[in-house]
Amino acid sequence: MSSSIKTNQLVCFIDRKQFADCYDVYYLETIDKYIKRGAYILDVAELDYDIKSIKFESGKRVYLLLQKNPDNKDKLKSLLLGIEDGDKYSIGKVDVSELSDDIIVQLLLNALGSYDSEFLKFNNLTGHLYCFHTDWIKHGKEKNADVIWRVPCLELSVTKEMCLNLNVRTFTSELLRNRITFTKKKFEDYPKYVFAANNTLRRRLKDDNEICFIMRQIDGTKTEIPFLDLQNIAKFQHTKMGVLNSVLNTFNEKYSDMCKIEFACKEISSRLDYSKSVQKENAKRIKDVLEEKGVQLIDQIGDEYSAIFTDNIKSLLESKYDIRPTIGKRVSKDKLNIMIIHNAEYYNGVNDPHDKAYKDAAVQHITFEDFSDSSEFAIATVIHEIIIKKDIQERKLSLFDWSKLGFEESVSFGIEAEIDEIKRYFFITVNPDGDFNIKEQELTLFEMDEYTEMVEIFEQVRTNSEMVKGVIRFADGSINVIKDAGIFTVPEIGDIAKLLDNGDNKFRGRERREELLSSCLDIKMYGDDGRCYYFVGTIGEGMRQNIQRACVIRSVEGYAGAEVKFAQMLPMMNVTFIHNGQLTVLPFPFKYLREYVNSML
DSSP, rough: OEEEEEEEEEEEOOHHHHHHHHHEEEEEESSSSOTTTTTTGGGGGGTTTTTEEEESSSSEEEEEEEEETTTTHHHHHHHHHHTTTTGGEEEEEEGGGOOOOHHHHHHHGGGGGGBBBBSSEEHHHTEOOOOOOOGOOOOEEEETTTEEEEEEEEEEEEEEBEEEEEEEEEEEEEGGGGGGOOOOOOOOGOOEEEEEESSSEOOTTOOOOEEEEOOOOOOOOOOOOOOOESSSSHHHHHHHHHHHHHHHHHHHHHHTEEEEEEEEEOOOOOOOOHHHHHHHHHHHHHHHHHHHHHHHEESSOHHHHHHHHHHHHHHHHHHHOOHHHEESSSSSSEEEEEEEOOHHHHHHHOOOOGOOOOOEEEEEEETHHHHHHHTTTHHHHHHHHHHHHHHHHHOOOSSSGGGGGOSOEEEEEEEEEEETTEEEEEEEEOOOOEEEEHHHHHHHHSSSTHHHHHHHHHHHHHHHTOOOOEEEEEEOOEEEEEEEEEEEOOOOOOHHHHHTTTTTTOSSSHHHHHHHHHGSEEEEEEEEEEEEEEEOOOOOOTTEEOOOOOOEEEEEEEGGGGGOOOGGGGGGGOTTTTBBBBBEEEEEEEHHHHHHHHOOO
């Protein structure tokens, strides 16, 4: 089994002398408060081929990478005279010793803007690096003519912490502007781009009369680019990991004598697989709960079609769980109630049963119009949700054997929730026997208890602009804090590409999975810089040939120097009753808290 994984943290080797021999770096700084993201200066490289790339994140300064030339400063001054607001910028040369690694790597990455293959194109627009793929372009019809509606792309950016991030951006045609809501900024205020001959975008010039694009999404939509697809080399190449592999290879080939980048490797300290025995245990507990509590179906619609639908749901439950659901007319306090209703559009806010709260009963709705009455996956989600509601009602865990964790004292979990734009704090304390209680805690200077310090943690990290996912308090008073680390895992994309290029897509064997995909599978934990890091991946056993999303890495810190005890929490994520068919990325008591908060809305 693989004992290490790779992350998007970069390890780089830079020959700064050679960099300085080949390139000059200048900064442009505005006298305004900041440079707008769409400022024309950010696309000035299109006006002068001596400018190899531009790097801009935010603030008053932008960096320019130029081929080494003693006349560069004069050229830049001359260039600024010819563009709008050019007189607002000052120019200065930057010594290579003043540049951090992330700035050098980003400038060199952005200089790949001329890269052009059959399908993948790079472009250094708005001071950022965008990767375009022909398969991502969305076409439509306008007056019976084929037109391009949207141009999705991937932005590659290097953080100050040397993490290489991939973010999906979408440029949308002005033909669809009526499907975009403009509030903070009008359409006219957005920088405009036109579709270029090489299937990328370029800045719209004054004499251009082509259809323009702006960086906005259509209301209610979100562009998705798959993380990884192992079916064949073509599908792999238009995923995030396929693009990343191309970028890495192109970068290291172009700058082979000057700069090399590779992904950091981390040694795994703990791991947990979702084995068949765990799967059977989880399935047995669900069946036991269903047999003990009983399931009742309630047809709130009451016509011949809903009656057939209800019978189909009953048959589905019988075949999947080997139970005998009943059909009733009233909500039962003792049973698990599945209520068949119309969707919200049908009720249009009038006598909508979605809005009714059931304080002393566990009720889960199924909408007649939207629910598949033949989907085992969908019905499993309903069952999981309703059992969690019943557990919250009875204040006892039934889906998980808490006692097997070996806790001799209670453990508390806390989250921050926003209700009516007010920050509120909720805590669940689980006892050794699996009983629990839930409490809301206010931040007050006059009442101190075991939850007060946990509330203060949320307040502190918000001041530091950190993202806390949850806090855990042990009986001895020590606290562990779970945060987003801003890191994700990376599989062995180079080896995967070579195998797929040779027509080999057999990745289902355990040994090969571990060799190539260890960074994407199961639950793993490692230590670094005195902190604990973990991720929750795809279940390795029986995995499919595509992975939609990256495995996000989270950090766990001991508050005020406390010991990190997170290894005890790993089994709480090795369950599929939170995200049906998938492992959960946080210990499952946090889901109970979220469900409790949702019941208050």
